[in-house]
Amino acid sequence: MVKHKVYVDNNGTTPLSEEVCALISKTLRSGWANPSSRSDDADVAAQLIKESRERISKVINCGEDEITFMSGGTECNNMVLNSISKLYSKPHIVISAVEHDSISVYARNLFKQGLITLTEVELNSKGGLEVEDVLSACTTQTRLVSIMLANNETGVMFDVVEMAGKVKKEFPGLLFHTDAAQALGKIPVDVAELRVDYLTLVGHKFYGPRIGALYHRLTAPLLPLLYGGGQESGIRPGTENTPMIAGLGLAAQLAVQGLSQKSLHMEKCRRYLEARLVETFGHKLVINCRDSLRLPNTSNFAIFLENCRSVNVLEGVQFIASKGAACHSHSTTKPSQILLNSGVSYEVAMNSIRVSLGVHNTVEDVDFIIEDLIRVSNELAQL
Ligand SMILES: Cc1ncc(COP(=O)(O)O)c(C=O)c1O
Known part of the structure; x- marks a missing residue:
């Protein structure tokens, strides 16, 4: 007898949706050309990337040029921290005590290297994060606050709308990043409402492929982690992974339907x-x-x-x-x-x-x- 298996580890990863899988498979055949080349096939590939960017920007309510495709959530999170650590002289960064390793481990490393000063805000006894505690961790030296929308282990949601609103009011110019890896497809994610400058999206948490996208407000500074052929406006160079990018856009669109x-x-x-x-x-x-x-x-x-x-x-x-x-x-x-x-x-x-x-x-x-x-x-x- 085949044993019945029930899969309930969806915060770890989600199975690929059938429609997304079909689009990726189709794109592997029809969208294979290098989107930067000049040919009809290249135009098809470039169009697929454009459509995906459009879909994601509609889903999270931002401009198309504010989305950059990345290899995954780890890269998005590292990129934001790396940018701030290099663009400012020994900036102060505030994170919560329960951020994903791609924020906390990297931030601690930057701290150990003497490149940033770091505050990890503790949670209350119920696993929540007090807005006032985040606010009081910020100083005039703080350049970035990075607080996730929801925690992957406990599922506890943090009030990023309130936090971003308050810290930005008190410290104009301060930048706010949120890791929304666990949020899309479970709760609404709208960057205009959140008033964040950066936001991380991870495809395999919403029945999509294992790549990610970083939202960055047009005015928010960003430095590339990689240097190369200038793709993705030079922010994330490297020949685009067209099939996965196409799949990511569709997955995001489907995630917010109903x-x-x-x-x-x-x-x-x-x-x-x-x-x-x-x-x-x-x-x-x-x-x-x-x-x-x-x-x-x-x-x-x-x-x-x-x-x-x-x-x-x-x-x-x-x-x-x-x-x-x-x-x-x-x-x-x-x-x-x-x-x-x-x-x-x-x-x-x-x-x-x-x-x-x-x-x-x-x-x-x-x-x-x-x-x-x-x-x-x-x-x-x-x-
Ligand atoms: C909250 C959160 N952020 C970031 C990541 C990193 O995503 P990835 O491992 O796909 O790079 C994960 C999980 O994998 C996560 O749960």
Whole structure:
């Protein structure tokens, strides 16, 4: 019998949508030419890139020339930090204590090299980030604030609209970046409303290909990480990956189609999951950051059973979830620093499971997860 597998690790990566896959395959054949050449085929490729840029700019409400295609979220995030560290003399940069490694590890490296000064703003006990704490971390030396829209492990959302508004009012000229990797396709992402200067998009988090795009306000400074043939206005040179770029634009467009219904559906499944977890495991269950505003799809929890940890449970289950963030290699001996920094205790963090639902998951999938958890925890309890 083929074992039923339920995939609930969508914050790690999402399966490619059928339509996006079809467009990428088609583009591999019809859009193969170098978009910078002069031929009809080259025009086709250039047009596909133009269309993708148009689609993304409509989705996040910006100008087409404010979008640059990149290899992924890591490159977008590194690029913003690198630009600020080089364009200003030892600038002060403010980030949260739970940014993705592509922000935090790089920022700490720049700090170690003496190129920037750095403040990592701590979270409150519920895993939230206080606007006032971000504001009071800023000084007249601060050139950049980088705060993610939503955290990949806990799903907690940060009030970037309020933060960007307040810090920019108090410190005119300060630049604001947000990593929206986990946001698109789950909550609305509108750069005009957010009032940010830079924003990171990651295709494989919204059923798209594994590339990314960086929004940068026309007036916001940016330095390339790579130097070459001048593609992407010289900001990101290298012959364009036309099929993936075409796929990214379509994926972004599809991600926001019927967004409120999709979000409501994921939230309904998440609520059902957490209600069933409570009903099944009672006081043995801890749901992390449940009192903070979270993405509709993310639940991070630990189950404490005699003689077994919930990460052990995860090893025996048939559904596919994550112990921490699937986007970096995780250790089984150390708890996630992101969870610890989100107010989760060491013991709970060591035992935590992340279920991140996707638009295709159903309440039946949730029933499967619960039955699966019961089966494995019973098996483990008998050992
Ligand atoms: C919040 C966040 N930012 C950035 C990234 C980096 O994206 P990539 O690994 O595709 O470069 C990820 C996950 O992978 C993420 O979850």
